Amino acid sequence: MNRETASELRDVAIVGAGPAGLGAAAILREHGVAVTLIDEQPRAGGQILRQPPRSFTVGRWLPGKLYERVKGALQAVDDRMDVEWRMSSSVLGVLRPSAFRVRAERLGHELWIQGPSGNYFLRAQAVLVAAGCYERPLAFPGWTLPGVMGAGGIQAFVKSQQLVPGNRFVLAGSHPLQLVVADQLLSAGGVVAAVVFTQERSAALRALAHPLVMLGHSRQFFETARILARLRRARVPVIFGASILRVEGASAVERATISMLRADGTPDEQRTQTIACDRVGVCHGFLASSELARQAGATVHWRDEAGGWLVDHDEWFESSVENLFVAGEVTGVAGADAALEKGRIAAVGILRRLGRIDDAAARSLAQPPRRRLARIRGFARLLHELARPPQQLANATMTATATLCRCESVARGEFERQLQENPHVASIDAAKLLTRVGMGMCQGRMCGDNVARVLAAARGLSAADVGPFQAQAPVKPVLLGIVARDRCS
Amino acid sequence: MSRRITANVSRPPAVTIQVNGQDISAYEGETVATALIAAGVLTMSRDSASHAASGRPRSPYCNMGVCFDCLVEIDDGVGEAPLRVRACLTPVRAGLRVRVAQE
Amino acid sequence: MTRYDVVVLGGGLVGCAAAYYLARAGARVLLIEQADLNREASGRNAGSLHFQLEYRLIRYGEQQAAQFAQIIPLSLVAIRDWRGLEAELGAPLEMEMGGGLIVAESAADVALLEQRQALQEKWGLGSKLLGAAEVRRRAPYLADSVIAAGYLEHEGHANPRLVAPAFARNAAARGAEIRCYTRVTALERDGSQWQVAIVDRAGAVIEVGARAVLNAAGTWAGEIAAMAHLHLPIYAVPLTMNVTERAAPLIPHLVQHASQRLTLKQVDAGNFLVGGGWPSRLARDGSTMSLQHRAEPVMRNAIENLALATRLVPALGRLHWLRSWTGITGVTADQMPLLGAVPEAPGFYVAAGGAAFTHGPTYARLISELIVDGRASTSIDLYSPARFSHVNNFMASV
Numbered sequence: 001m002n003r004e005t006a007s008e009l010r011d012v013a014i015v016g017a018g019p020a021g022l023g024a025a026a027i028l029r030e031h032g033v034a035v036t037l038i039d040e041q042p043r044a045g046g047q048i049l050r051q052p053p054r055s056f057t058v059g060r061w062l063p064g065k066l067y068e069r070v071k072g073a074l075q076a077v078d079d080r081m082d083v084e085w086r087m088s089s090s091v092l093g094v095l096r097p098s099a100f101r102v103r104a105e106r107l108g109h110e111l112w113i114q115g116p117s118g119n120y121f122l123r124a125q126a127v128l129v130a131a132g133c134y135e136r137p138l139a140f141p142g143w144t145l146p147g148v149m150g151a152g153g154i155q156a157f158v159k160s161q162q163l164v165p166g167n168r169f170v171l172a173g174s175h176p177l178q179l180v181v182a183d184q185l186l187s188a189g190g191v192v193a194a195v196v197f198t199q200e201r202s203a204a205l206r207a208l209a210h211p212l213v214m215l216g217h218s219r220q221f222f223e224t225a226r227i228l229a230r231l232r233r234a235r236v237p238v239i240f241g242a243s244i245l246r247v248e249g250a251s252a253v254e255r256a257t258i259s260m261l262r263a264d265g266t267p268d269e270q271r272t273q274t275i276a277c278d279r280v281g282v283c284h285g286f287l288a289s290s291e292l293a294r295q296a297g298a299t300v301h302w303r304d305e306a307g308g309w310l311v312d313h314d315e316w317f318e319s320s321v322e323n324l325f326v327a328g329e330v331t332g333v334a335g336a337d338a339a340l341e342k343g344r345i346a347a348v349g350i351l352r353r354l355g356r357i358d359d360a361a362a363r364s365l366a367q368p369p370r371r372r373l374a375r376i377r378g379f380a381r382l383l384h385e386l387a388r389p390p391q392q393l394a395n396a397t398m399t400a401t402a403t404l405c406r407c408e409s410v411a412r413g414e415f416e417r418q419l420q421e422n423p424h425v426a427s428i429d430a431a432k433l434l435t436r437v438g439m440g441m442c443q444g445r446m447c448g449d450n451v452a453r454v455l456a457a458a459r460g461l462s463a464a465d466v467g468p469f470q471a472q473a474p475v476k477p478v479l480l481g482i483v484a485r486d487r488c489s
Numbered sequence: 490m491s492r493r494i495t496a497n498v499s500r501p502p503a504v505t506i507q508v509n510g511q512d513i514s515a516y517e518g519e520t521v522a523t524a525l526i527a528a529g530v531l532t533m534s535r536d537s538a539s540h541a542a543s544g545r546p547r548s549p550y551c552n553m554g555v556c557f558d559c560l561v562e563i564d565d566g567v568g569e570a571p572l573r574v575r576a577c578l579t580p581v582r583a584g585l586r587v588r589v590a591q592e
Numbered sequence: 593m594t595r596y597d598v599v600v601l602g603g604g605l606v607g608c609a610a611a612y613y614l615a616r617a618g619a620r621v622l623l624i625e626q627a628d629l630n631r632e633a634s635g636r637n638a639g640s641l642h643f644q645l646e647y648r649l650i651r652y653g654e655q656q657a658a659q660f661a662q663i664i665p666l667s668l669v670a671i672r673d674w675r676g677l678e679a680e681l682g683a684p685l686e687m688e689m690g691g692g693l694i695v696a697e698s699a700a701d702v703a704l705l706e707q708r709q710a711l712q713e714k715w716g717l718g719s720k721l722l723g724a725a726e727v728r729r730r731a732p733y734l735a736d737s738v739i740a741a742g743y744l745e746h747e748g749h750a751n752p753r754l755v756a757p758a759f760a761r762n763a764a765a766r767g768a769e770i771r772c773y774t775r776v777t778a779l780e781r782d783g784s785q786w787q788v789a790i791v792d793r794a795g796a797v798i799e800v801g802a803r804a805v806l807n808a809a810g811t812w813a814g815e816i817a818a819m820a821h822l823h824l825p826i827y828a829v830p831l832t833m834n835v836t837e838r839a840a841p842l843i844p845h846l847v848q849h850a851s852q853r854l855t856l857k858q859v860d861a862g863n864f865l866v867g868g869g870w871p872s873r874l875a876r877d878g879s880t881m882s883l884q885h886r887a888e889p890v891m892r893n894a895i896e897n898l899a900l901a902t903r904l905v906p907a908l909g910r911l912h913w914l915r916s917w918t919g920i921t922g923v924t925a926d927q928m929p930l931l932g933a934v935p936e937a938p939g940f941y942v943a944a945g946g947a948a949f950t951h952g953p954t955y956a957r958l959i960s961e962l963i964v965d966g967r968a969s970t971s972i973d974l975y976s977p978a979r980f981s982h983v984n985n986f987m988a989s990v
Contacts (some may be wrong), residue, residue, distance in 0.1 A: 040554050040578060047553060052498075053518030053580065059497035088578070090554075095891055112891055134555045146531040146548030153552030161523040162494040188494045251546055252531050297886075406550075406558065409536050422757050423764075424603075424772045430628040433635050433753050436861070440537060441557035441837055443915060446550070472915045473891055477557070477837065479572060481909025484902035487895045537838050573910065 009108055010036045010084070012350055013124035015091050015292060018046020019336045020130035020328025022073045023343030024350070025083060027365075031351050036084040036124065037077075038091055038113065044078050045070075046132055047152060048336040050160035051078075062159060065219050066180070070336045086122075089115035093473030094127060094296035094324065109296075109323060114478045119486040126323045126350045129293045130343060133286040133307055133329035138173070138389070139450050140397035141246040143282070144406055147253030151281035155181045164190040166279030170256045172196035172244040173283030174389040176224065181281060182236065183227045192236045193277045196258050198265075198389055201240035220379070243267055243393055247280050256280050265390020267397065284389050286333045287449055293330060294471035297321050302464035305384040307333035308449055309468045316349025316362075317342060325350055334380035341373040394453055404454065405447040407440020412454060419458045426459050428452055428466045441477050444469040491526045504583035509591070515581045522549050522559050522576035525589065533576055534560045535590045546590060552577045562588040596622045596769075598963060599788050599802040601776055601816050604634035605752075606943050607808035608759035609956030612681075614806075615766035617964045622800060623763070623770045624790055626812075630756035633810055636919030637949045638833055638855045638867040639752045640846055641674055641687075643667040644694055644719055644744050645708050646947070647853065648869060649927065657711060660927060662974055663946070664715035669970050670954040671746045677953060683758035685750045686860035690844035692747025693722075693731060695904065696740040701850035705742045708850075712744075719744040733842050733905050747846045749857045749865075752949060759953075779805060779819040786939055804963050806941045808956075811883060811922040813930065813944035820937055823983045825925035826945050830872040830887040830918045832894050836911040838862030843905065856901050864908060870897040872918040887918040921948070931955050932962065932976035936988035942977050 012028055014021045017039035025035045037044065043051040048070055052058045062071070077083065092114055097107040108125040135150035142148065147166065151173060157165040158181075168191045171178040182192045197204060231238055245259040245267050257274045259267035288307035290300055298319035300309045311326040313319050319326050327346040328339035345366050352362040398404065400413030418435045425431050428438075428451060437451050438444030444451075452463040459466070493500075500516045507513075508530060515524035525533060534557075535544030549559040559576040564586040571588070598614050600607045603625025611623040649660040678685050696702045705721060712719045720743055727734065727741045764770055771792065778789035786802045807824075809816045817824040839862050847856040853868035870893040875885035894916050902908045922945050924930055929946030933939075943959040958968040977984075 042580060053516075055501045055516065055518035057499045093889075093891060096888065134551060134553060137550070144536065144545065144547065146546050149549065150551050153549060156552045157523065157526070158494070161519055162498045163491060163519075163523050163527055164494060165491045165523075165526050167490055189492075252548070297888075406547075406556070407537060409545075421761060424625075424629050424760065424770060425757075426772070427628055430631060433630065434757060436753075439835075439863075439914070441560070441912065441914065442555060445555050470886075470917070472917055473889055474913060474915065476554075477912035477914050479909070480836065480898055480902050480911055480913050481570065481572075483895055483913060484899040484909060487899045570910065573912070 010034060010122065010124035011354070012036070012126045012128060013038060013111055013122065014128045014130060015111070016046065016130035016132055016328065017041070017044035017087070018130060018132050018328060019048060019070045019073055019340040020343030020346070021046070021128065022077045023340040024128050024130065024327060024347035026073065026076045027344055027347035028350065029080070029082060031356055033351065033354065033356060034084070036086060036122065038086045038089050038111070040088065040090050042088050044087070045074050046336070047156070049074050050156045052160055052162060056162065058162060064223060066223055070340060073340050086113065086115055089113050090476040090478070091292055092475055092478055094292060095473070097123060112473060114476070114482070119478065119483050125354060126325060128325040128327060128346055128350065129296075129311070129330060130326070130328040130339070131289040131292055131330055133288050133333050134445060135283065136285045136287045136449055137446055138244070138282050138284045138394055138397060139402050139404060139412070140244055141399055141402045142248055144403050145247055145249055145253050146251065147249070147278055148247055148280045148282065151178045151181045151283035154279065154281045155184060158184045158188055164188045167191060168193045168277040169279045169281060170194050170196065170275055170277045171281045171283065172256070172258060174198040175283045175285050175387045176383070178281065178283040179224060179227045181283070183230060186230065186234050186236070192231070192234070193275050194237045194239055194258070195231065196239045196242050196244065198243050198261060198393060199240060199386065204240060204386065243397060244280065244282065245272060245397060253278050253280055261390065261393070265392040285387050286329065287445070288330045288333060290330045291443070291445070291471040291475045293319060293324065293326055294468065295473055295475050296324055298324060298326065300468070303332065304463065305388050316352060317346035318349055318353065323353065334377060335383070338373060338376045338380055341369040341376065344369040345373070394450060395457065398450060398454070404450055405437040405440065407442050407446070408436045410435055410437050415451070415454060416458060419455065426461065426466065428455060428468065429470050431455050432469060438469050443475065443477070490529065493527055504581070506581060506583070506585040506587060508587045509589060517581055517583060519581050520577055521561060521563065521579045521581055521585070521587060522552065524581050525576060525587070530589060533589045534558055544590075549577050554578050593799050593801050595801040596620045597802065598804045598806055599624065599786070599800060600806045600808055602807070602809035602812065603629040603756070603760070603770070603772065604632060604808065604810050605630070605756040605759070605952040606634070606810070606948055606956050608756045608763060609953050610806055610808055610943060610960050611763035611768040611770070612759045612766065613957050613960035614964065615763050615768040617960060619964055621763070621768040622802070623768060624774050624776055625770070625772045626775045628772060629760050629770070630752070633919040633921040634756045634949065634952070635752050636833060636917055637752050637921065638857070638865050639749045639859070639949065640855050640857065641689065641748050641750060641950050642692060642846060642848065642855070642947070643671060643717060643747055643950065644692060644712060644742055647848065647851065650704060650708055654707065657707065661711040661715055663928070664712065664717050666951060666954060666970065667717065670951050673954045673957065674750070681758040681762050683754065683761070685754050685758060687748065687750040688844065688860070689746055689748035690846075691743060691745045692846040692848065693727070694742040694848045694850050695727070695734065695738045696850040697737045702740050704850045705740060708742055717744065718746075731845060733907055735904050735906055738904065742850070749846055749859065751859060776816065776819060779816070781820070781937060781939065784939070804939045804941060806943060806959065806963065808943050810944055810948065811920045813922060813942060817942070820940055821987050821989070822934055822937055822940070823980065823987060824930060824942065824944070824977065825980060826922040826930065827925070828874060828881065828883055828920050829923045830874050830920050831867065832870050832872045832889055832897065832916055832918055833865065833867045834894055834898055834916045835914050836864040836866070836908065837914055839864070839911055842907060847904070849900070849904070852900055853897065854900050854904070856905065863914070864911065866898055866901045868897060870894060883920060887920060889916055889918060929955060929975045930977050931959060931972045932978065934977045934984060935981055936984040
């Protein structure tokens with residue numbers, strides 16, 4: 001696909017065709033700015049709107065009110081011929097095409113891309129990183145068994161692939177997403193053996209009844225209430241104040257053991273129950289996918305409840321790297337509606353930066369999305385508080401034998417033993433070098449959060465002190481045969 | 490068992506792909522991970538820390554290209570050599586040959 | 593003021609190893625590291641144990657190559673040191689001495705191999721030249737383009753992740769004090785003592801005294817020397833390293849190229865490490881190159897490096913390139929290490945520069961002997977900083 005034309009300078013390249021990227025693309029196109037949209041998925045929509053394959057026709061796709069606003073944003077951009085689509089493509093790095101500042105401004109940023117046609121470079125005056133987020137994994141004995149998935153991973157099978165990827169599901173976690181997944185599984189004819197929430201029932205209901213939700217976000221409230229009613233009718237046990245403790249099976253999931261939680265958030269091993277199932281979906285919130293922006297040199301800050309390491313930005317969503325903008329969950333996980341508004345503001349920021357509009361016009365153009373974002377943010381904060389897993393939980397379910405790093409199969413106990421023997425190791429990169437955690441194919445995305453917790457606890461530091469793994473290009477593994485083949489492009 | 494949703498969904502005509510030499514039926518456009526799970530094949534790779542055959546079985550965790558536990562070998566009969574790719578991001582095409590880790 | 597026999601500056605391989613050898617000899621040692629142990633070149637290099645003359649030493653003509661060949665006696669000592677190191681430290685270092693191949697693909701490459709072999713024979717290294725059939729027999733993984741190779745059975749690799757930390761643990765067990773996230777802010781000689789001001793992470797300033805100061809700061813050795821009002825001609829060189837995913841055992845050797853920048857090996861875990869001296873770009877601070885900010889990778893260089901590796905070992909094409917990183921190493925003005933006492937500053941020692949992974953443990957052992965006993969068991973005169981006395985002569989006070 002157009003590898004030959006990749007070398008000319010684009011106006012704006014957007015990494016991520018989810019709500020933030022789509023929101024930005026629509027505004028940029030309205031102002032005549034050329035847009036290149038790049039995403040790893042074959043179709044636009046992001047994780048929230050993982051579309052079915054083009055070869056499928058799905059009637060009544062994602063009917064719920066939850067998706068209304070982002071579906072509108074998708075329809076405004078999807079199938080547009082005046083957008084350069086580079087789908088099924090991974091951005092491996094954001095590079096500076098020249099060491100000379102003056103020349104670099106003329107050359108823009110250079111994206112290193114692995115796409116269906118191979119490996120190539122593409123330049124753009126401005127880049128918007130809207131790379132979204134991925135699920136924050138909870139480590140526990142058995143979490144590497146086939147059949148244990150992120151709840152969002154299960155959901156993607158249902159909503160995009162139109163597949164019920166198992167028979168009997170247990171969903172466990174702290175995030176309301178699992179209610180939506182349970183509901184979609186039921187509607188598709190799946191069996192949900194239990195939905196397990198870490199929160200106490202009273203806390204969950206209190207949060208839902210919060211005036212902010214009742215008045216400003218009644219959509220979410222009523223949707224939640226409807227789902228709970230449907231689960232009740234289907235006799236799905238919804239268990240509050242409990243957590244997954246371990247999963248067992250010979251070569252795949254056969255049963256899950258859940259445990260009631262004590263007041264301090266740790267599992268009470270005296271009060272457990274084991275549930276037969278073949279799939280377990282885990283849902284403890286999300287981690288911002290800030291690797292690409294970090295690799296590009298953007299500075300970050302730590303906010304545990306909003307997705308870990310978040311990219312710093314100014315009021316126009318420009319990062320600390322000139323002409324590198326960020327939007328959506330990489331600036332703080334707050335859901336699809338917020339991501340959409342952030343993308344719109346970033347687009348206005350890009351128009352302003354490229355000199356397409358003046359400052360006054362930018363301010364007036366950005367006002368409506370800023371106002372909407374402010375309203376959504378309050379709700380997002382409430383959701384963070386509601387969905388925040390108990391402080392001690394990640395630490396308690398991750399026993400000494402539980403796998404900490406899936407790629408390198410490093411158990412927590414082994415990691416801690418090495419920390420004990422090497423008392424001078426106090427940063428996550430030093431711990432990686434010592435123990436191999438984070439050295440595998442996922443490049444530390446799956447273990448980074450848990451490694452930081454264990455390391456910080458061992459050293460009496462906070463996760464913010466030990467840092468994120470250094471993000472290095474390529475930020476996704478890439479096949480050497482293709483790199484070697486295409487090196488001249 | 491996993492199963493495809495059929496109500497309100499129309500798919501293109503079924504095609505055949507090979508998984509470790511066995512024919513399975515699949516639909517163009519769906520992901521290889523979907524085709525495998527629908528055919529009851531859950532294990533796709535082994536934990537790579539033990540590249541020997543004794544490695545423990547792995548199956549997709551994230552289903553969005555992050556965890557790399559769904560790495561399979563595919564041969565589309567066009568490229569020079571089989572490629573190792575993420576099954577969750579690779580679309581099915583007729584005649585695809587897929588190799589997964591044996592359970 | 594706490595007094596030590598030796599303050600070691602730099603927590604890389606040389607510093608950690610020197611702390612160990614000094615402590616083993618009974619010295620009271622303090623090691624100061626500005627960040628984490630083993631964080632820079634010591635932990636980020638390719639882990640090659642290469643004793644044949646590297647391409648960088650052979651590419652500038654016969655006369656220079658003959659001069660660089662004087663490093664070989666030290667290499668012979670280093671081979672012995674490495675063979676005993678896992679036992680000495682009681683720790684696995686993932687050391688693999690499966691032999692080293694320097695491969696040739698053209699007549700010009702073969703000529704370079706022959707020149708190298710002549711020098712190596714002169715100094716008694718014990719390497720040999722292999723013809724195409726013998727290369728194929730020993731290394732069936734190589735592409736058909738390889739027509740000859742220089743071979744040394746003692747070459748191989750160890751894991752840079754493990755070596756410096758093992759020295760540090762053993763040093764600490766023998767009483768060496770190690771302080772990370774601590775910087776030196778002043779160095780001053782007061783009669784026969786050195787006064788060293790250090791500041792820790794929290795900003796607390798401490799002054800300590802030492803009979804000797806060992807500058808083992810690698811790339812930073814010049815900055816440390818400047819604190820003692822000395823010049824050391826050592827330059828920061830940012831080199832890119834690349835690693836693939838794990839694979840089943842394929843390559844037992846260290847593989848280099850006769851005329852191109854390449855080192856290639858498969859580590860214990862199964863990953864392939866690919867490097868060979870391809871640069872990243874140092875950060876800039878105004879008009880100077882800065883070591884305070886991360887160096888920027890130049891991916892086109894890394895791609896060339898990996899394309900070369902994949903051309904020589906086609907099986908790599910099936911593997912994923914996992915990540916790249918930069919190690920900033922120090923290269924001296926004449927490519928030889930700086931190893932010995934600075935004559936203009938009594939009690940100020942240096943061990944930096946050169947191939948400081950392959951030779952690092954040996955540098956550390958010999959400099960420790962020089963500090964403790966007054967002489968090293970193998971002569972290191974050739975590498976003495978005294979060869980730059982024509983500069984430091986102007987820098988020294990009474």
